[in-house]
Amino acid sequence: MDLARASQSVNQVRKLLRAERQSGFAFDIPPRRRLELYRRGFLSASGVLYDFESNDPADYLTDYQRFVATKRINGHWNASIDNKLAFHWMLGEFPAHRPVVYGLLTNGRFHAFDPAAGRAALTDGGLGLERPSEAATGKPTERPIDWVDDTLSEGDRLVLKWFRGGGGNTVHFLERADGEYLFDGVPTVESVLGEMLADLEDYLVCKFVEQADYADELLADTANTIRVLTMYDHLAGEAFIPMAIHRIGTRDSAPVDNFSSGGLSAPIDRETGRLGTAAEYPRHGTVGWHETHPETGARIEGTSIPGWEEIRDRLLEIAETFSFAPYIGWDLVVTGEGEFRIIGANSYPDVASLQVHRPLLTDARTRRFYRDHGVV
Structure with missing residues (x-):
């Protein structure tokens, strides 16, 4: 391992430890259980977020893998993706999809x-x-x-x-x-x-990007964004989506919709664009599940994103032009049927709001991608 990579790994481990100090001890977990989570590479929050009773812990991307190993996937392109101005200019070929x-x-x-x-x-x-x-x-x-x-x-x-x-x-x-x-x-x-x-x-x-009516009906106080994880499959020569979720704000999270700030995370059916039951971050010790918005009463489960197929396929086209950076978490605002704006991207995206619904590594193609890039 060269010095630059070693330095990056040390820095990412510090971020991992900082994340545990900031939020881990808010969860009432027995010391023995907490140490077991650490041994497996998970933070305390993951022990509450993830369903380890129904799923094999080995099927989850661990917090250590996310912080340290996925940071290496895009190499020096991380800086360009995570710099919002630089990434905005990188999207210059797609003016209809940037704010x-x-x-x-x-x-x-x-x-x-x-x-x-x-x-x-x-x-x-x-x-x-x-x-x-x-x-x-x-x-x-x-x-x-x-x-x-x-x-x-x-x-x-x-x-x-x-x-x-x-x-x-x-x-x-x-x-x-x-x-x-x-x-x-x-x-x-x-x-x-x-x-x-x-x-x-x-x-x-x-x-400010105005969201489509369906998203406004969920909660008008926040921009309710979509997080799409894309991976570039070098063998197939194409990008694919292992998972996507719809963030939905609450009055606690407003003016943003972030999951860890009190927002909701609803899984998106990648074929139909239909939303599943939304998860609520376990601030009180257990994950909350909502078929409707807990404050507005708006229907979440079963709601369809208008023009999802066009949105999905267009984003995959964009991701394929970024094949040199094969791992990106995209943040989108749907503005109309089949229309969207990319308001941000992340080079090593948080996976908690994704894996609260299912473990990433149960999908063979996703596991192979992580294995080929030295993550698992």
């Missing part, structure tokens, strides 16, 4: 992007970004609050997200409603908002 990014907040300034620019030069080391010229952007940099005042109209919404990171912890929402600004739903006077925006470092400013 609008207006610019970047950094050093107390708003830096505008030229919508006609956003080109990317791919190199052996990853992504080389071409910076638009000052002439192309007109006004390349200004105070964030000045840009917001000039741009945000009544009823408009923006998404502010840190250029790295996931889990919804570094995402904010800004809108103008009834003549005032709302920052994460809280009325905020202009002077305070200006200070808050100036303090955001390396945050992308994006147009």
